[in-house]
Amino acid sequence: MEQLRKKKGFICDMDGVLYHGNQLLPGVDKFVNWLASEKKNYLFLTNSSQYTPKELQQKLARMGLDVDESHFYTSALATAFFLDNQAPGCSAYVVGEHGIMNALYDKGITYNDVNPDYVVVGESSAYNLEQITKAIRLVNNGAKLIGTNPDLTAPAESGIVPACRALIAPIELSTGKNAYFVGKPNPLMMRTGLRMLGVHSENAVMVGDRMDTDIIAGIESGLDTVLVLSGVSTRETCKQYPYRPRFILNGVGEIPE
Ligand SMILES: [Mg+2]
Numbered sequence: 001m002e003q004l005r006k007k008k009g010f011i012c013d014m015d016g017v018l019y020h021g022n023q024l025l026p027g028v029d030k031f032v033n034w035l036a037s038e039k040k041n042y043l044f045l046t047n048s049s050q051y052t053p054k055e056l057q058q059k060l061a062r063m064g065l066d067v068d069e070s071h072f073y074t075s076a077l078a079t080a081f082f083l084d085n086q087a088p089g090c091s092a093y094v095v096g097e098h099g100i101m102n103a104l105y106d107k108g109i110t111y112n113d114v115n116p117d118y119v120v121v122g123e124s125s126a127y128n129l130e131q132i133t134k135a136i137r138l139v140n141n142g143a144k145l146i147g148t149n150p151d152l153t154a155p156a157e158s159g160i161v162p163a164c165r166a167l168i169a170p171i172e173l174s175t176g177k178n179a180y181f182v183g184k185p186n187p188l189m190m191r192t193g194l195r196m197l198g199v200h201s202e203n204a205v206m207v208g209d210r211m212d213t214d215i216i217a218g219i220e221s222g223l224d225t226v227l228v229l230s231g232v233s234t235r236e237t238c239k240q241y242p243y244r245p246r247f248i249l250n251g252v253g254e255i256p257e
Contacts, residue, residue: 004247004255007224009199010035010042011073011190014056016209016231017252018044021157024063025230027253032065034256041197042071047183047213049076049100049122049148049164073193075149075164075183076103076122081192082182083109083146087117092146093138095131095167096122100148115141121168121179122148125161132170139175149183151213184213190221207252209233211241219243228252 012018018028035042044067046056053072060067076096080103083090091112094100100122101111119135139145151163168179183189194201201222208214209231218225227233227245235248249255 001247001255004205004224004226005038007203007205008041009194009197009204010040011193011197011204011206011218011223012042012044012252013184013206013208013210013214013231014044014046015155017207017228018060018065019063020231021155022059022063024065025251025253027251029065031252031255032067041199043073043193043197044071045073045184045189045193047075047149047151047189048154049074049079049103049183050097050124051099052102053077055099073196074099074103075189076100078189078192079120079122079146079148079182080104080107080109082188083107083118083120090117092116092118092120093135093143094120094122095127095135096120096124096148097126099123113138116143118146119143119171120146120148121171122164123154123161124167127167135171136174139171139177145171145175145177145179147179147181147183150181150185151183185217185220187217187221190217190223194221194223207255211238211243211245215241215245216243218245226255 053069056072057069076099084107091110093116147168152165153160154163204223206218206223207226225245226247230251
C-alpha cells in the first residue's frame with residue numbers, strides 16, 4: 001500500500017468507484033482531498049461519451065465534491081484525440097450527444113452528413129431510425145465506423161439503458177462492417193489518459209470496480225491496478241479471471257489510510 005500511495009498518477013473510474021447513481025460512496029471525499037493535498041496528478045474517467053467534463057464536474061459538485069473540470073476524462077475525449085491523431089482535419093457524422101459533439105468540435109473535427117471520413121456513435125437518448133439509416137448508408141459509402149466505447153448497457157436511475165455497443169449493432173449488422181471502439185478496455189484510452197496526466201505508466205495506478213474493463217485496461221497499459229469492491233466486482237467474481245489486480249480494497253477511502 002505504501003508503494004501505491006507513492007505513485008504520482010491516479011486514473012479512477014467513476015461509477016461504482018466514486019458514486020452509485022447520485023449517491024457518493026463512503027470515503028470518497030477523504031480520497032479526493034488526499035489526491036489534492038498530496039498534489040497527485042489524477043483523472044476521473046468514464047466510458048460514457050454522453051456528458052462533457054463540465055457536466056461531470058457539476059454532477060460531482062451536486063454531491064458535494066469540488067473537482068476542477070480538467071480532471072475529467074471521457075471516451076468522448078479519447079475518441080476525439082484518436083481521430084485527430086489519425087486524420088487531422090477529418091469530418092464525422094455523429095450519433096450521440098453534447099459530450100462527443102463538443103469533444104470533436106474542440107479538435108476541429110467537423111460535422112458532415114454527406115461524405116464524412118467517419119461515422120461516430122456514442123450514447124444518445126435521442127437515437128432514432130433516421131440517424132441509423134443515414135449512418136448505414138454513409139458507412140456503405142466508405143465512412144469508417146467508430147464506437148466511443150464497447151459497453152452494452154449503462155446504469156440509469158430507473159434501470160439499465162442500452163449503451164454504445166448496443167446502439168451501434170444495427171449499423172454493424174446492416175453493413176457487415178465491424179466498429180472500432182476507443183473506450184476501455186482499449187489500452188488507447190489509458191495511454192491518452194497518461195499523456196494528459198504527464199505521468200509514465202510505471203508511476204501510475206488504475207482504480208476501478210470492474211475486472212473486465214478497468215483492471216484489464218490498467219494491466220495491458222502497464223499501470224498498477226486497484227480493484228475496489230464498491231461496484232460491480234466481488235471477491236468471488238474476480239477469481240474467475242485469468243489476471244488479477246495488484247490490490248483489492250473495499251473502497252477508495254482505504255487508499256489514504
Ligand atoms: Mg465502474
